[in-house]
Every structure is written in C-alpha cells, then in structure tokens.
Amino acid sequence: MTPVIEVAGLWTQFGDHVVHRDLNLTVMPGEVVSLVGGSGSGKTTLMRQILGLERPTRGTVKVFGIPLHGSNAQLLHKIRKRWGVLFQEGALYSALSVFDNIALPLRELRAFDEDFIRDMVLLKLDMVDIERRHAAKMPADLSGGMIKRIALARALVLEPELVFLDEPTAGLDPDRSESFVKLIRSLHETLNLTVVMVTHDLDTLVSLSDKIAVLAEQKLIVYGTLREAIAVRHPFILNFFLGERGLRALSAVAATINLNGKH
Amino acid sequence: MQQAAAPAVLDPDVRQARTADGAPAVELSGAWDIRALETRARSLKLQLRQFSTDPGSHWNLSRIQRLDHIGALLIWQAWGKRRPARLALAQGHEVFFSHLDSAAAAAPAAPFDPLRLVRALGAALLLTAEHLRGIVQLLGQILLDSLVLLRHPLRGPWREISASLFRVGTQALGITALVGFLIGIVLSYLSAEQLKSVGANVFIINILGIGIIRELGPVIAAVLVAGRSGSAITAQLGVMRVTEELDALSVMGIPHTVRLILPKIVALAIAMPLLILWTSGIALTGGAISADMQLGISVHSFMTGLPAAVPAVNLSLAMGKGVVFGALIALIACHFGLRVQPNTESLGIGTTNSVVTSITAVIIADAIFAVIFADVGISLL
Incomplete structure (x- = not known):
C-alpha cells in the first residue's frame, strides 16, 4: 500500500532558527495519527507544510504518493479534492451562510445539480448533528462548537480520504468535545478515513489516536502507539503524559485498554 | 490484506438484469464514489431515472465496489427519495443509506412580499x-x-x-x-x-x-x-x-x-x-x-x-x-x-x-x- 503521507528528510529554518531537523513521518491509510509537542515545536508548521501552505527549507512531502513540490498544478488540484481540513477556528467563510459554506466545494466541482447539492448539504448537517434550521444562519451568529462541527461538515463534503484536524476540541466544553470525539471516531469507522490531527487535549488524543507522533528537539522523538510513546523517558513526554493531568486522562482510558486486551 | 486479490475497480455502470427467479432487476456495479462520479454524474442520473420508472423492480447494489455518500445520494434521489421494497446491498454499504432515509425534507421557500420596495425604503x-x-x-x-x-x-x-x-x-x-x-x-x-x-x-x-x-x-x-x-x-x-x-x-x-x-x-x-x-x-x-x-x-x-x-x-x-x-x-x-x-x-x-x-x-x-x-x-x- 502506498502511504497516504510521506515526509522525508524535512528541514524547516526561519533565519538561524531551526524548527525541524531531518524529520521523517509516514502515515498509512486508515490510521489516526496525532501530532503533539510543546508550543513552538513546529506542529502547526509541519501540518501546514503537509497541506502545501508552506514550503519546507529542505526535504520532500508526498501526499497520496504525489510530491507536493514540483508536481504540476492539475495533479495538486486532484490531491486537494481528496483531503479535507478542519482549521482551528473553523475558517468558515463569514460572507456565506452555513448552507453555502458546505455547498461551496460541491458547487466548485460543477458536476451536480442544485437539488443534489441541497440534499447532500442537509445530509452532512445531519451527520455532524446540526439542526437544519441553522442552515440559513451566518457564521457570525453561531457558537464555537457549532462552527467546529459545520467546518467539519464542510471538510467532509467531498468524501475525502484524508482529514486534517487542527485542535479539533480546543475551545469546546467537555461535553461538546466528548461528542466531537465520538463523531470523529464514528466517521473514521464508517468512512475509513485517514486522520492527522494536532491536539493538546489528552482525552482526545488518547481516545482517538492509533499512533502518536511526538515533536521535540526539532524532530520526532517517538512515533508509535500510546504505549510506545509513554515508554520513552523524555522530559516532554514525562510532563505531557505522566504529569498530573496526563495520568488522570490515561487512568480514565486504562480500563478500556485493559478490556480490549482481554478480548 | 485482501487487497492483493481484489479485482480492478470498474467504472460505475447500470444495467437491466434478472434475479435468480426471473424477476426484472436493475443491477449497479463498479465504483460509485465521488472520484468516479465527478465526471459522470449527469449521464448516470439520466440512466438511473430510466430504470427507476418501475416501482416494483428489484435493485441489486451488491456488485458496487466502492460507495460513498455522494453515490448513495445519487441513487437514492433516482428512487424518488425512498428506499425501494426489494434492495440488495453489499456488505458495509448499508451505512451510507441509513442517514438518507431521514434526509427527505424540503427547504422552506422565502415568502413573497409585495411591499418589499416600500419596506426597503423605510x-x-x-x-x-x-x-x-x-x-x-x-x-x-x-x-x-x-x-x-x-x-x-x-x-x-x-x-x-x-x-x-x-x-x-x-x-x-x-x-x-x-x-x-x-x-x-x-x-x-x-x-x-x-x-x-x-x-x-x-x-x-x-x-x-x-x-x-x-x-x-x-x-x-x-x-x-x-x-x-x-x-x-x-x-x-x-x-x-x-x-x-x-x-x-x-x-x-x-x-x-x-x-x-x-x-x-x-x-x-x-x-x-x-x-x-x-x-x-x-x-x-x-x-x-x-x-x-x-x-x-x-x-x-x-x-x-x-x-x-x-x-x-x-x-x-x-x-x-x-x-x-x-x-x-x-x-x-x-x-x-x-x-x-x-x-x-x-x-x-x-x-x-x-x-x-x-x-x-x-x-x-x-x-x-x-x-x-x-x-x-x-x-x-
């Protein structure tokens, strides 16, 4: 199987400041990978580079086996139709209504009629649990949680194979983030998505990720399952996972991990 | 995984067939996902509409190789937004139709307002x-x-x-x-x-x-x-x-x-x-x-x-x-x-x-x- 994402020998440098030093990362189809790291460790930069929004100083980024830099515009356009991105603040177009925001990618394809687009948008709204009466509202009139879910609906409307989530649960209350995590998990199961997310929220991280990529000291210090990540003795990992908050989150899922082990 | 033995993914196709007991059936096959439909949506929609005139016909969707919500919606719209009585689905494809059955609802139309200009001036x-x-x-x-x-x-x-x-x-x-x-x-x-x-x-x-x-x-x-x-x-x-x-x-x-x-x-x-x-x-x-x-x-x-x-x-x-x-x-x-x-x-x-x-x-x-x-x-x- 070709990897969905393949980052090889990636360097990022801003002036004298090296953010990534010879970083490698491979994501296989169907995996849920979380990027974690302290502030300024370059998680968001790495994600933006995989999205082609920024260009690394050195190294290659391949998505669906196609290099992002040096490929022709037509090929890149094809990649962009196969991935969906949930930005941290949602990035809904504030001049368009909720309906038009979700319909925009479909309309851009120019393959479907308005009747089809309407049903598709309503279906996606149902999938992310947004009532239809909100469809005519403008993004400025919505709460943060609703914006996140609508942005997810927009990211999913073209049935992407790869989804990027930037802090999917940041700014949501515990109840909402719980339901958001459930939503993403069920979407992952039904649609067999590959998910790459940046998150600080341990609960989200623990309950969703197949693999965890820990960014520190300008490279990936660990790339593996939660168990493998915790086993590494590194100050960041000790603080992040085995600090007070980390232990609390881990103990909450410890029960489920054990259960799975017995089956 | 099983993917080594899997046959090549075919283009989406609709054709008239017969069930084992000889009843008329519509058979769909190939890939019915956005990648395949992007360029063929219009023509497939017309074909589907021709086949969906008979409400009693059997729909065999079990030979569809790939399906997503886009494909499911296209087929469902051809059915007149309701599931036909006799339907065969491939394993795992049920989920794409399960959301749809609740999705039939008309968007409210904007009411006509004869005093619109006066209102705008005011x-x-x-x-x-x-x-x-x-x-x-x-x-x-x-x-x-x-x-x-x-x-x-x-x-x-x-x-x-x-x-x-x-x-x-x-x-x-x-x-x-x-x-x-x-x-x-x-x-x-x-x-x-x-x-x-x-x-x-x-x-x-x-x-x-x-x-x-x-x-x-x-x-x-x-x-x-x-x-x-x-x-x-x-x-x-x-x-x-x-x-x-x-x-x-x-x-x-x-x-x-x-x-x-x-x-x-x-x-x-x-x-x-x-x-x-x-x-x-x-x-x-x-x-x-x-x-x-x-x-x-x-x-x-x-x-x-x-x-x-x-x-x-x-x-x-x-x-x-x-x-x-x-x-x-x-x-x-x-x-x-x-x-x-x-x-x-x-x-x-x-x-x-x-x-x-x-x-x-x-x-x-x-x-x-x-x-x-x-x-x-x-x-x-």
Whole structure:
C-alpha cells in the first residue's frame, strides 16, 4: 500500500532558527495519527507544510504518493479534492451562510445539480448533528462548537480520504468535545478515513489516536502507539503524559485498554 | 490484506438484469464514489431515472465496489427519495443509506412580499436616522469625557494624540502635495486659455487665489484625508471590535472614547487646517508656474499680486473649514468603525460606508459654509 503521507528528510529554518531537523513521518491509510509537542515545536508548521501552505527549507512531502513540490498544478488540484481540513477556528467563510459554506466545494466541482447539492448539504448537517434550521444562519451568529462541527461538515463534503484536524476540541466544553470525539471516531469507522490531527487535549488524543507522533528537539522523538510513546523517558513526554493531568486522562482510558486486551 | 486479490475497480455502470427467479432487476456495479462520479454524474442520473420508472423492480447494489455518500445520494434521489421494497446491498454499504432515509425534507421557500420596495425604503431611512443618532451620541459622549479630562489634564491621551497627528498629518504631506500641485497646474492652464481670449490675463491671480484658498484647497485636502485616514480609522476600530480589543479596554476601565476616539478627532482637527494650508500653497505654486508659461505672468508678480486679490479673511475661513472637516471625518470614521460586526464582510462594508459618508458630509459642510459666509472675504472690483 502506498502511504497516504510521506515526509522525508524535512528541514524547516526561519533565519538561524531551526524548527525541524531531518524529520521523517509516514502515515498509512486508515490510521489516526496525532501530532503533539510543546508550543513552538513546529506542529502547526509541519501540518501546514503537509497541506502545501508552506514550503519546507529542505526535504520532500508526498501526499497520496504525489510530491507536493514540483508536481504540476492539475495533479495538486486532484490531491486537494481528496483531503479535507478542519482549521482551528473553523475558517468558515463569514460572507456565506452555513448552507453555502458546505455547498461551496460541491458547487466548485460543477458536476451536480442544485437539488443534489441541497440534499447532500442537509445530509452532512445531519451527520455532524446540526439542526437544519441553522442552515440559513451566518457564521457570525453561531457558537464555537457549532462552527467546529459545520467546518467539519464542510471538510467532509467531498468524501475525502484524508482529514486534517487542527485542535479539533480546543475551545469546546467537555461535553461538546466528548461528542466531537465520538463523531470523529464514528466517521473514521464508517468512512475509513485517514486522520492527522494536532491536539493538546489528552482525552482526545488518547481516545482517538492509533499512533502518536511526538515533536521535540526539532524532530520526532517517538512515533508509535500510546504505549510506545509513554515508554520513552523524555522530559516532554514525562510532563505531557505522566504529569498530573496526563495520568488522570490515561487512568480514565486504562480500563478500556485493559478490556480490549482481554478480548 | 485482501487487497492483493481484489479485482480492478470498474467504472460505475447500470444495467437491466434478472434475479435468480426471473424477476426484472436493475443491477449497479463498479465504483460509485465521488472520484468516479465527478465526471459522470449527469449521464448516470439520466440512466438511473430510466430504470427507476418501475416501482416494483428489484435493485441489486451488491456488485458496487466502492460507495460513498455522494453515490448513495445519487441513487437514492433516482428512487424518488425512498428506499425501494426489494434492495440488495453489499456488505458495509448499508451505512451510507441509513442517514438518507431521514434526509427527505424540503427547504422552506422565502415568502413573497409585495411591499418589499416600500419596506426597503423605510429600512434605509430608519438606518440613516440611526446613524445620525449614533454620531450625535458619540459626539456627546466625547464631550462629556473631555470635561473629565479638563479636570485631570495629566491623564489626557497626549501620546496618542501626538502619534495620530504624525499618522494623519505628517504622513499625508506627500500625497496632498502631489495632488494639489497637479490640480493647480490643470486649473491654471484651463483658465489661462479662457482669459487670454478676452484679454483678462491678470485675473488669473484672482481666480486661482479665491478658488484654491477658499474652496478647492480645503475640499481636496479633506477628500484625500477622508480616503486615507478615514478608512484607516474605521478599519482599525473595526478589527479591534472583531478581536474583542475594545471589550478588553472596557473591562480594564479604560474608556475607548478617551483613549482611541478623542485622540483621532483632536489630531485630525489640528492636522486638517495645516494640511489645507500646505495643499493650497502647493496648488498655488503649481498654478503660478503654469501661469508663467501660459500668460507670461512671472511667479514673483503672481505672489505679490495675491494679497490684493485675496483678502486675508479667506485664509481664516479655510482654516476654520479645516477644523470642522477634520473633526467630521474622524467622528464619522470612528462611528462606522465601532459599528463593525465580527465578520469580514461587515468590515468591508463599514469602511466603504465610512469613506463615502465622510466625503459627502465634507461637501455638505462646505456648502453650508459657502451659504453662511457668502458676504465674507470676496473683494469686488
């Protein structure tokens, strides 16, 4: 199987400041990978580079086996139709209504009629649990949680194979983030998505990720399952996972991990 | 995984078939996902519609290799938005149809309103009244805050005033000089042609003097400043509203009228008359140079003839206009800035409205000045 994402020998440098030093990362189809790291460790930069929004100083980024830099515009356009991105603040177009925001990618394809687009948008709204009466509202009139879910609906409307989530649960209350995590998990199961997310929220991280990529000291210090990540003795990992908050989150899922082990 | 043995993915296809017991059936096969449908959606939709005329027919979807919501929706719409009685699905494809059965609902249509135009007119008038009230309210608030400042002059926003003065005044010198100079040349050139034909060359000094000092200088400078600083003020306050900076100031007990709006009004009220002097001066210089070339009136005699042609009170009048124009532009720009809603479109609309309104207000104020001071500063021959 070709990897969905393949980052090889990636360097990022801003002036004298090296953010990534010879970083490698491979994501296989169907995996849920979380990027974690302290502030300024370059998680968001790495994600933006995989999205082609920024260009690394050195190294290659391949998505669906196609290099992002040096490929022709037509090929890149094809990649962009196969991935969906949930930005941290949602990035809904504030001049368009909720309906038009979700319909925009479909309309851009120019393959479907308005009747089809309407049903598709309503279906996606149902999938992310947004009532239809909100469809005519403008993004400025919505709460943060609703914006996140609508942005997810927009990211999913073209049935992407790869989804990027930037802090999917940041700014949501515990109840909402719980339901958001459930939503993403069920979407992952039904649609067999590959998910790459940046998150600080341990609960989200623990309950969703197949693999965890820990960014520190300008490279990936660990790339593996939660168990493998915790086993590494590194100050960041000790603080992040085995600090007070980390232990609390881990103990909450410890029960489920054990259960799975017995089956 | 099993993928090594999997057959190649075929194009989506619809065809007539028969079930094992010989009943008519519609058989779908191949990939029914967005990648395949993107280019074939229209033709497949037509084909599906032909087959879906018989409600009793058996639908065999078990040979579909790939399915997603797009494909499922396309098929479901062909069924008339209900699941047929006899349907065979491939394993794992049920999930794509499960959401759909609840999705049949019509979007509400907008009701027809025969009084739409009347309503729109009324809304526009009410909005204008609301703007006027808002501006008067803002002005009143600023006056009240200024009274407090008079008692505690040390707490005044002096640094902010100075910074605004630099931004709206000093940095505008270049553009006002350029525009003033060109206008002076053009005006002088056109008038010279006319005056030459009636032999009234020397009146070029009167025309340019009164025209530029009394009217054109103030209006040109005000229009330029409204476009340059008015828009900047509106955008700045608007972004501060969007990013909640204004609220942050309020909760710290720092009134934004004193810290943000007053400095801008004071700075523009000071800078505007000075910019008018500067613009008029440069415009007259341009006019004098052009007059020298066209009519042979030397720059020196142009300048020495000016005091006789233009009574000094015109200068005071121009400066007075400057104070009023400057304060008006700042007030309107601040008013529209504070009304920006937290979205990008509102910011654009607010900035446009701000510039258009302040230029209009400047011209209306200029007309009022012209009526009030009709008898002042015009020397008749």
